[in-house]
Amino acid sequence: MDNRADDLEKKIDKRKTRKKRSEDQSAVESVFDMETRKTIYELYNRKILEEIEFVISTGKEANVYYAIGPEDEDLAVKIYRIKTAEPRFMWPYIIGDPRFKKIRHKTRDLIFAWAEKEYKNLNRAKSANVRVPTPIAVRKNILVMEFIGTDGNPAPLLKDCELSNPQKTFNTLLEYVKLLFQKARLIHADLSEFNVLFMDEPVIIDISQGVILDHPHAREFLIRDLKNLLRFFSNYEIEIPNLQQAYSYVTGWDIDES
Ligand SMILES: Nc1ncnc2c1ncn2[C@@H]1O[C@H](COP(=O)(O)OP(=O)(O)OP(=O)(O)O)[C@@H](O)[C@H]1O
Ligand SMILES: [Mg+2]
Known part of the structure; x- marks a missing residue:
């Protein structure tokens, strides 16, 4: 088998193992609210995401998912809950930051600013040669970044x-x-x-x-x-x-x- 066929074979195998491990995609997506689902579809359409596979972590403010991109690359997707339990704790970290002067006092906007802040901070850290996951995209409450791990294992x-x-x-x-x-x-x-x-x-x-x-x-x-x-x-x-x-x-x- 030549190299390209070999690569293709490996890619298919990788996908099969992933498929076995992952939950049914619609089941994964059904846990999201309407607005989050719309944003996920936007990311699919913009060819940033191909599939969200399974949840890696469920935290207080966000869940982190393992996903794959259009080039079959591993991705981590952090989805902040729009109706988060404790949005108030976020304010002290946002006030006084000139990058976020204009945000309105509505939870939804605060959550979007929060996701954007993580994206911007990751970029700044990376530019300073600090090893962080490379940020790929941010849209509303969804942050897409480099997956740190191997074969879907964080x-x-x-x-x-x-x-x-x-x-x-x-x-x-x-x-x-x-x-x-x-x-x-x-x-x-x-x-x-x-x-x-x-x-x-x-x-x-x-x-x-x-x-x-x-x-x-x-x-x-x-x-x-x-x-x-x-x-x-x-x-x-x-x-x-x-x-x-x-x-x-x-x-x-x-x-x-x-
Ligand atoms: N880029 C990544 N690659 C692989 N795994 C990741 C990545 N980002 C986050 N994770 C996994 O998801 C978990 C939660 O991520 P993170 O700490 O960013 O979210 P959090 O909302 O603060 O969660 P927690 O409340 O548990 O701290 C991490 O402990 C890690 O296991
Ligand atoms: Mg954490």
């Missing part, structure tokens, strides 16, 4: 990993916090072992609540992120800085003077 969360080189992983993550701060001018604001996937290297996810540096709570959020990182890695016998040192490394400022 990569494990940092909290569930046996790290072979924890020192290297810690150093990389601290470097990412620094790049986010210095280059992307962003603070993740929910960084922990629950929002880092591990596939050969750490991949930071879930950055919708990320804030820009002149946000009124930026400093507080950064300190919280750093504390989480230091706490998690203190379980390993590796060299880690204290909070003051980590803060200075990331910001270039003294923790008391900033």
Whole structure:
């Protein structure tokens, strides 16, 4: 068999295994409200999505699905619920952000702004060389991004990993916090072992609540992120800085003077 036929065969096999694992597509889609369904069809028509296969995670504000794209590529699709349980918690992360000055005080608009914020933050992080899922598209409450995992299996969360080189992983993550701060001018604001996937290297996810540096709570959020990182890695016998040192490394400022 020549290479192309071989490739085609592999593609078909991949699809068959996926089909076996996935639920009936209409069953997956029937859990969405009308407006979300319309948006999904728009994404199908614009050739961004081919099929939504199955749910990977059901969170408080959003569900994440494994999907495939028109080129048979793996995708992750994060769908924020329009009727989310707790939209109010989102406001403190949106206020003071000049990118979202004009949004109206309606839950629906807030959710759309929230999805867009995650998309923009992912782009900024990626431009600063921080490893995050590459954002592909955002439309209303739906964010399409690179899938981190293999053959439909999402990569494990940092909290569930046996790290072979924890020192290297810690150093990389601290470097990412620094790049986010210095280059992307962003603070993740929910960084922990629950929002880092591990596939050969750490991949930071879930950055919708990320804030820009002149946000009124930026400093507080950064300190919280750093504390989480230091706490998690203190379980390993590796060299880690204290909070003051980590803060200075990331910001270039003294923790008391900033
Ligand atoms: N790009 C991706 N590739 C693979 N899996 C992903 C991707 N993004 C998210 N996931 C999976 O979905 C889960 C939830 O994603 P995320 O943390 O972004 O959403 P969330 O709404 O904050 O969920 P939670 O409330 O559980 O934190 C992740 O823990 C991860 O397992
Ligand atoms: Mg999360």
